[in-house]
Structure formats: C-alpha cells, structure tokens
Amino acid sequence: MKKILKIAAVVVIVLIIALQFFKPDTVNPVEDKSKFITSKHQIPDNVFQKLEKSCFDCHSYRTKWPWYSKISPVVYLVNNDVNDGRKHLNFSVWTDYDKSRMIDKLDGIITEVKDGEMPMSIYLPLHPEAKMSDADVKMLLDWAKNLKDSL
C-alpha cells in the first residue's frame, strides 16, 4: 500500500512538472499609451488608484502576474478571466471605443460596481486590496456617472 502511494505521488509530481511545459503565454501585449483611458480623460488620483488595484489586472494590458498565477493549471483559469475581461472592457484601448461604446461601458461599470459583481469574487481572497468598501463603491459610481455625463 505504501509503495502504491509513493508511486501515485511521483506520478502526480511528474504530471504537474510536465504541465509546466504546456501553458498559455502570460506576457502582456504592449500598451499604446495614446489609447489608455488617461490620454483622453483626466482621472482623479484616488479613483485611478482604486481602478488600478481592483480592475486593471483583468481590464487592461497592465496585468500583474504573481508567481502562483503562472503555475499550470492555475494559469489556465487566470488567463481565461484576463482574456475575457479585456474583451469586455479594456482601459488600455479605451480611445478605440466610440462615444456610444464608452457610454455603454460606463453604464456597465455602474451596474457591476453597484451590484458588487466586480471585481470577481474569485479574485478577492488573494487580492484583499481589491475589495470595495462602501466609500470605494460611491467614489467609482460618482466618477463613472460624471464621466458619462461629460461625453
């Protein structure tokens, strides 16, 4: 019995090592700074810092990849959320959006933040700094509404 457990442990370890050779690329695309949201809109520092801590990992090309996020198979899940997040909303290509799309994205931000849907809950245990206090929610809602009205 002991021997079988040992063999099983070795097999699992070898599999995990082998998995490291097959994994998605986590290099961020190069950001064209002229397309980043701040090239078009001035964002107050406190709002920017909150977006950076809570949203940019999945909604920009400024994703920070901690060591554990690059380990296969975890990297598949993380990469999936990042790609999906960028597809839905990407602050790094904000100026590619036309006015109605910007309004649509800001409406989306207002709804998601108000309902506490974003940042995704799976992200929070390892990113406690991304959590949203009531004050953070109000700050982001005020910012998104003001920006929307100014467009």
Ligand code: HEC
């Ligand atoms: C861990 C990754 C992750 C983080 C962090 C995150 N998001 Fe998302 N977000 C996603 C994914 C994935 C989707 C698409 C699937 C869905 O809607 O659940 C999405 C969708 C959205 C959408 C819908 C966009 C559209 O028009 O379809 C909005 C708006 C949004 N996020 C805003 C935010 C904001 C604001 C923050 C920060 C407060 C944030 N997200 C943080 C992953 C993330």
